[in-house]
Amino acid sequence: MANRKQKSVKESFTTMTELVLPNDTNTMNNLMGGRLMHWLDIVSAISAQKHSNRIVVTASVDNISFKQSIKLGNVITMEAQVTRSFNTSMEVHVNVWAEDIPSGTKTKSNEAFLTFVALDQTGSPIDVPEALPETDKEISLYEGALRRRQLRLVLAGRMKPHEAKELKSIFNLDEKVPE
Template identity: 75%
Template sequence: MRKQKPVQESFVSMTELVLPNDTNTLNNLMGGRMMHLMDIAAAVSAQRHSNRIVVTASVDNVSFREGIRLGSVVTLEAKVTRAFSSSMEVHIDVWAEDIPSGTKVKSNEAFFTFVAVDQSGRPIDVPDALPETAVEQELYHGALRRRQLRLVLAGRLKPAEATELKALFDLV
């Protein structure tokens, strides 16, 4: 049995101020800059979980729900939801805060997948993720479905072999 590590140990909170160089012509944070910040927060989370060098393997749908204005404070919260052999799924929530007005909104959310590698760049095993809270358990249980969907979409898993996905659609 592989070593287990509590999900909370991978938690990362990262805060940035949106400056003029980070914005588009509408004075909103550029999407590419947001994805850059998300990738950093998620990578640190995966490194904390695995104690290894990690590389980004995939990014699920990134939803841009709310524009983030110039001068806003952006807080990214990331943690590993589940670990497989060498890969880890990381969930990221992004919050935008307008301090003068006292408003804070969830602006983005995404799942990133990272692979832990050794010094030669070869995949290496990681500890299992141990979910402890109800939210952590919910994300943990959904991770296998999300993983199978990623693998099917990437052509690395046949749809007929995606047992968790089949169970979702099997109405019999």
């Protein structure tokens, strides 16, 4: 990594705001999950592009939990930032806030991690700058990114559990498994 360019993660910070309109909602006047996932993909891709200065493609989306329903007329603010980069991929963290402006309430409704791969002009993966965290929150997200990456790779079948050194406690790799 010594010869990779370095870039502060704060340079990738991206904010996107949307108004929940009738076409965005289900029959209960709540924001449709698919619409939110679409917006999450956009704001995260922009963040990854800012970090890599490249076109990016979505490689994975971690669990998206809906903590709070988002209602018709709410204003949605999504804040995305790269947490860590690997060779050609970047993990992006997104927070979603739903605001009911007339009532003056603002609630955190969602949080998600997405992974993107940077591409060159021919569509092949290309190296990205090393991500440099600075604040305590950025450092915490950076440190957890390797565990999340290894879990994604194990779940996708691209890594064996015993190879995921950061996940020993989850998989009880130190214990002998009876045969």
